[in-house]
Amino acid sequence: xxxxxxxxxxxxxxxxxxxxxxxxxxxxxxxxxxxxxxxxxxxxxxxxxxxxxxxxxxxxxxxxxxxxxxxxxxxxxxxxxxxxxxxxxxxxxxxxxxxxxxxxxxxxxxxxxxxxxxxxxxxxxxxxxxxxxxxxxxxxxxxxxxxxxxxxxxxxxxxxxxxxxxxxxxxxxxxxxxxxxxxxxxxxxxxxxxxxxxxxxxxxxxxxxxxxxxxxxxxxxxxxxxxxxxxxxxxxxxxxxxxxxxxxxxxxxxxxxxxxxxxxxxxxxxxxxxxxxxxxxxxxxxxxxxxxxxxxxxxxxxxxxxxxxxxxxxxxxxxxxxxxxxxxxxxxxxxxxxxxxxxxxxxxxxxxxxxxxxxxxxxxxxxxxxxxxxxxxxxxxxxxxxxxxxxxxxxxxxxxxxxxxxxxxxxxxxxxxxxxxxxxxxxxxxxxxxxxxxxxxxxxxxxxxxxxxxxxxxxxxxxxxxxxxxxxxxxxxxxxxxxxxxxxxxxxxxxxxxxxxxxxxxxxxxxxxxxxxxxxxxxxxxxxxxxxxxxxxxxxxxxxxxxxxxxxxxxxxxxxxxxxxxxxxxxxxxxxxxxxxxxxxxxxxxxxxxxxxxxxxxxxxxxxxxxxxxxxxxxxxxxxxxxxxxxxxxxxxxxxxx
Amino acid sequence: xxxxxxxxxxxxxxxxxxxxxxxxxxxxxxxxxxxxxxxxxxxxxxxxxxxxxxxxxxxxxxxxxxxxxxxxxxxxxxxxxxxxxxxxxxxxxxxxxxxxxxxxxxxxxxxxxxxxxxxxxxxxxxxxxxxxxxxxxxxxxxxxxxxxxxxxxxxxxxxxxxxxxxxxxxxxxxxx
Numbered sequence: 001x002x003x004x005x006x007x008x009x010x011x012x013x014x015x016x017x018x019x020x021x022x023x024x025x026x027x028x029x030x031x032x033x034x035x036x037x038x039x040x041x042x043x044x045x046x047x048x049x050x051x052x053x054x055x056x057x058x059x060x061x062x063x064x065x066x067x068x069x070x071x072x073x074x075x076x077x078x079x080x081x082x083x084x085x086x087x088x089x090x091x092x093x094x095x096x097x098x099x100x101x102x103x104x105x106x107x108x109x110x111x112x113x114x115x116x117x118x119x120x121x122x123x124x125x126x127x128x129x130x131x132x133x134x135x136x137x138x139x140x141x142x143x144x145x146x147x148x149x150x151x152x153x154x155x156x157x158x159x160x161x162x163x164x165x166x167x168x169x170x171x172x173x174x175x176x177x178x179x180x181x182x183x184x185x186x187x188x189x190x191x192x193x194x195x196x197x198x199x200x201x202x203x204x205x206x207x208x209x210x211x212x213x214x215x216x217x218x219x220x221x222x223x224x225x226x227x228x229x230x231x232x233x234x235x236x237x238x239x240x241x242x243x244x245x246x247x248x249x250x251x252x253x254x255x256x257x258x259x260x261x262x263x264x265x266x267x268x269x270x271x272x273x274x275x276x277x278x279x280x281x282x283x284x285x286x287x288x289x290x291x292x293x294x295x296x297x298x299x300x301x302x303x304x305x306x307x308x309x310x311x312x313x314x315x316x317x318x319x320x321x322x323x324x325x326x327x328x329x330x331x332x333x334x335x336x337x338x339x340x341x342x343x344x345x346x347x348x349x350x351x352x353x354x355x356x357x358x359x360x361x362x363x364x365x366x367x368x369x370x371x372x373x374x375x376x377x378x379x380x381x382x383x384x385x386x387x388x389x390x391x392x393x394x395x396x397x398x399x400x401x402x403x404x405x406x407x408x409x410x411x412x413x414x415x416x417x418x419x420x421x422x423x424x425x426x427x428x429x430x431x432x433x434x435x436x437x438x439x440x441x442x443x444x445x446x447x448x449x450x451x452x453x454x455x456x457x458x459x460x461x462x463x464x465x466x467x468x469x470x471x472x473x474x475x476x477x478x479x480x481x482x483x484x485x486x487x488x489x490x491x492x493x494x495x496x497x498x499x500x501x502x503x504x505x506x507x508x509x510x511x512x513x514x515x516x517x518x519x520x521x522x523x524x525x526x527x528x529x530x531x532x533x534x535x536x537x538x539x540x541x542x543x544x545x546x547x548x549x550x551x552x553x554x555x556x557x558x559x560x561x562x563x564x565x566x567x568x569x570x571x572x573x574x575x576x577x578x579x580x581x582x583x584x585x586x587x588x589x590x591x592x593x594x595x596x597x598x599x600x601x602x603x604x605x606x607x608x609x610x611x612x613x614x615x616x617x618x619x620x621x622x623x624x625x626x627x628x629x630x631x632x633x634x635x636x637x638x639x640x641x642x
Numbered sequence: 643x644x645x646x647x648x649x650x651x652x653x654x655x656x657x658x659x660x661x662x663x664x665x666x667x668x669x670x671x672x673x674x675x676x677x678x679x680x681x682x683x684x685x686x687x688x689x690x691x692x693x694x695x696x697x698x699x700x701x702x703x704x705x706x707x708x709x710x711x712x713x714x715x716x717x718x719x720x721x722x723x724x725x726x727x728x729x730x731x732x733x734x735x736x737x738x739x740x741x742x743x744x745x746x747x748x749x750x751x752x753x754x755x756x757x758x759x760x761x762x763x764x765x766x767x768x769x770x771x772x773x774x775x776x777x778x779x780x781x782x783x784x785x786x787x788x789x790x791x792x793x794x795x796x797x798x799x800x801x802x803x804x805x806x807x808x809x810x811x812x813x814x815x816x817x818x
Contacts, residue, residue, distance in 0.1 A: 320656050
């Protein structure tokens with residue numbers, strides 16, 4: 001019965017979305033009765049679809065094998081956490097999660113957004129309903145998660161790579177980021193309909209962009225660390241199409257975050273901000289589409305038939321095409337914002353925005369080029385990491401250099417000479433970094449070398465806005481910016497160190513043998529069998545010592561899953577203050593020796609520490625803005641509750 | 643301010659993207675397409691040398707009457723690292739392998755060979771991926787069986803496992 005209840009809830013939610021769209025559209029033509037109902041309907045719609053999602057989680061938790069989706073993706077022997085996570089570890093369930101978050105975003109706009117003009121807010125909610133409606137239709141007509149099946153006793157299990165605690169939370173986090181961008185998209189559509197784009201609109205939109213951006217940042221950082229420790233390849237970013245699919249909306253959102261600030265503070269970049277809002281969510285949808293259509297194969301792609309792909313593509317064409325057409329048609333009514341000089345914070349942000357967009361285009365092109373080439377000529381090629389690193393890398397470095405200068409510039413216009421004085425300490429820090437590398441590391445490749453220099457300069461420059469100020473007077477959102485920018489420097493330093501200083505050793509070892517990697521000596525004690533909850537593992541006992549230091553025991557596993565059959569390498573990682581020792585057990589060679597891969601990765605952790613700093617910075621910014629807004633609202637309270 | 647036609651540019655780009663994705667969706671079933679060159683003569687290619695003393699791979703070397711393997715790989719490709727050991731073992735069994743490293747550079751490749759062994763008779767770099775495209779290969783690693791007259795007999799996609807190794811040896815024997 002639970003499955004039927006879930007399906008019913010889904011139908012009702014779809015009907016409510018239709019009502020919300022119709023009321024919003026009619027409400028714009030001055031039907032106040034309808035207009036007043038839009039917000040409550042949006043909230044009810046979210047509550048209903050949340051119930052549907054709860055029903056899906058319930059059938060997974062109970063291992064109800066009469067539900068097709070459970071039978072094909074779960075297994076009664078799985079730990080409870082993975083049974084529940086199994087609800088979104090498949091195509092249908094993840095689409096339901098997607099639309100649930102979409103409806104929740106719409107409901108929170110309806111419940112909390114008070115700053116937008118009433119008509120813009122209504123158009124925003126109508127746009128949100130239009131998006132939801134399409135995805136409800138997709139679920140109900142092409143991807144019913146509640147379909148029944150008869151005669152199944154046991155399920156087929158969840159992809160073992162996805163059976164990891166981190167993975168239970170990774171998709172919801174990333175989805176919150178992807179779908180949170182829908183708020184910005186709907187805001188932009190709403191503003192295009194009413195033509196009201198200005199600082200007030202930007203201030204209303206900013207928290208939504210910021211929140212979604214924080215989720216994306218966390219999702220990408222966590223996903224990268226997950227790939228690092230579960231795939232057992234020692235890498236942290238593979239330019240996998242699906243990684244790119246999460247990076248592209250992040251790049252657009254980062255650009256949007258900054259341009260919306262220019263709009264809020266200086267009333268500039270109006271059309272550009274609208275464009276980026278559309279772009280950010282479009283990239284989120286393209287990302288979802290690439291993953292869900294099965295058009296790109298990767299660990300993230302659930303097998304899906306092309307019919308569904310066509311359905312989603314039609315939705316995408318409708319929404320993205322519709323929004324861009326609206327942009328072309330209506331942007332003329334959005335008047336130009338205020339102007340600024342070539343040397344000003346606005347100008348730095350514009351250039352930064354452009355660089356972010358160019359990087360986005362490069363990533364998009366690299367991701368889609370093989371598809372296009374194959375579609376047109378039948379040739380299959382791969383675009384590897386070298387393309388992305390060599391093309392996007394230098395641009396990203398240029399962007400980070402500008403990022404160092406941006407916060408040191410004044411709004412509207414600034415003196416180039418004064419700027420030089422302000423960036424001098426950062427330049428000095430970069431020079432010191434160069435000197436330190438030359439002294440301690442000797443010759444390293446140019447790109448990591450530049451990376452370390454830029455990281456040094458950027459770290460100092462990002463702290464500069466705090467200089468000559470009483471720290472207790474610095475607003476919270478300035479702290480947020482400082483931390484986020486510092487996080488970029490930290491992350492960059494980690495990437496550069498990993499690429500310049502990592503050493504690896506691949507060895508076939510007998511028990512009792514010793515190998516050296518970097519400053520570590522690693523001895524293979526024994527390889528033993530180790531049963532897990534739903535897998536069999538071979539576990540190597542490796543004892544690592546650094547010089548005369550205390551021995552550390554590390555236990556990498558080679559796991560063999562049976563439902564479905566699949567092998568994974570679970571790395572064992574020891575984190576020291578200056579890097580990580582990363583050990584992986586491979587298969588047994590013909591002569592009885594075990595393949596062991598050993599990596600010493602100096603300062604690699606900085607990559608994710610930086611990511612965390614960026615997310616925390618975003619959080620502080622969000623809290624700081626919210627506090628200021630609350631204070632302002634308490635002081636004015638002149639806006640009627642719309 | 644006159645914005646003119648430029649405001650329609652995003653729409654045009656967006657629709658072009660959708661059209662591209664649509665074409666991508668309509669591709670034939672199966673994610674791996676075997677090279678259409680199987681059964682045909684090896685396309686002309688040259689590569690750039692990597693290690694001092696080791697000649698670069700070139701199509702001209704393949705017409706000396708001796709069948710051998712042609713391995714397309716890259717130092718940045720993880721499965722290639724996995725298959726390296728198997729290739730070294732094949733070499734130990736007398737199999738001649740010529741290597742083409744695609745989208746690669748000398749430093750990375752030197753490190754790769756030092757770490758994973760050098761099973762190659764000839765080894766060269768194909769920086770732009772041209773040789774790979776000429777082969778119509780779908781990615782790395784791939785291994786081709788070439789007979790003594792320079793014809794492609796077989797295309798193996800993905801890392802060479804122990805079983806694959808036996809199969810490749812059998813094919814080379816047969817081609818002799």
